[in-house]
Amino acid sequence: MKHFYTLLLAFITSFSFAQLAPPTELESYYSTVDFTTTGVYLKNDLIDVTADKHVNYLSYGDVWDASRITDLDPNNSNNVLLLYGYNDTDGSITTDRTRGKYDNGGGVGDWNREHVYPKSLGNPNLGTSGPGSDAQMLRPSDVQRNGQRGSLKFANKNSGEFPNGESGTTNSGWYPGDEWKGDCARIIMYMYLRYGERCLPTNVGFGSSASTPDDMIDLFLQWNAEDPVVDGGLEDVRNAYHGNASNEFAQGNRNPFIDNPYLATVIWGGPDAQNRWEDLSINDEQQNRIKMFPNPVNGNEVSIISNQDIIAEVYDILGKKVTVQNMTSNQTKLNISELTKGVYIVKLSSENGTQTKRLIKQ
Structure with a gap:
């Protein structure tokens, strides 16, 4: 049934999706991708380029150094931004959105380079090498806050819950916060491209894959659409650094869903996500x-x-x-x-x- 759905999706949606063409600065990187295709055909091209461009393999220790470059607070280069954090002024360390870039470690008040979803949810466990040391997936996070998250799967919040965009436990799962849910969704999509069945979205979040041609779930398509990429923001900074293999702690590959969240819509359907490659007539x-x-x-x-x-x-x-x-x-x-x-x-x-x-x- 999945194969039939894929063929049907490719036939029908080829007439309804916006025409895609990467901007000039990304044409070389994506030169092997056929952007006239849809569904798993486009996904397979993106799998190939994402793996082929991954030429530098970082150790788990290297990610400390990479994070101090890629995850800096744009308002204070002495700090890193903390995934799941949302408030620096409420008196609680665990809710901090920023932290000194050298305040890293494993104790109270430290930040650690944390797997965006628990490595134990990989099949098998992601460990701390290979997919477990992929810097596109590892982000600074407060040690205790990430500990509260534990090994929970991602889940949507209830209506009226976390009114100020907070992260927290909900519906037997973990809500990453309004600011971070799109980041998390796009990282999960990247990991699915890069490592396949070892990193199935159905294993790391609560949602249905019934409307997609493979194991993507509606939860992450929703988050990708609701929380777009900020032009020149943290996701762009991280992507640009790791996409340049000449940088000391760069992998060489990019997250295509940061370059254009709409690629997820073309592959898996769901709500229309931000199309960063539209209006090509505007220089x-x-x-x-x-x-x-x-x-x-x-x-x-x-x-x-x-x-x-x-x-x-x-x-x-x-x-x-x-x-x-x-x-x-x-x-x-x-x-x-x-x-x-x-x-x-x-x-x-x-x-x-x-x-x-x-x-x-x-």
Whole structure:
């Protein structure tokens, strides 16, 4: 039945998906991938390029050094960002979002390079070499917070639960937090490409694979769509570093679902994820003229710099539009005073196209 579904999916969706072509700077990396295909055919091409470009194999110890380069806090280069963390000011160490980059180890108040999903959920156990030392999968996390997560599978939160985007236990599983759920989904997708049946999504999260041509589950497709990649954010920084094999602690391969989350939609279906390769008629210079800062933000305004008039639409993490503001060219302030703390999606539209950015209000 899965094989039949794959053929049907490839036939039907080839007419409905957006045309894909990587930007100029990624054309060489993806030169062997046929982006006119869909379903498992596209997946197989991405499997090949992801494995072929993985030319440097890091030890578990090397990941300490890699993390101090790839996971820096953009607001303070002395710190790393902590997966599952969400608050640096509530008096609890375990909820910290940032930590000194040399405060690593295995004790209270330390950060460790943690497997995004427990290595025990691999089949067999991922260990601390090979897939267990893949730096695309290992992220800094507070030792105690990750201990609270334990060996739980990923799960969705209930309606109204964790209103400020917190991580925590829910539904017999672990919710990674609004800021991190997309990161986690895209890492799981990468691990599935790179290591196949050893890293099945059905083994690491609660969800159904009935609508996909293989073992991807709807939970991760949902998270990938709801929590897009931030332009130039942490995921991009990590991906760019590891995609350059000449960097000292780089693997040489990229996570294609960070480069374009929409690839997951083309392969597995589900809700339309962010397409970072659309609007190909807009040159990079024009695209890059739309800037939004600071992000994360502690106040009630965000600066938008653009050479065009734009419409800024802000959506909450469930996809509900919470505010709309028309903005003229040059620097303008987006008023977010009515937004509570949490993660939002900002859609910036102009006559030349649309950009989607993630906004974190602390």
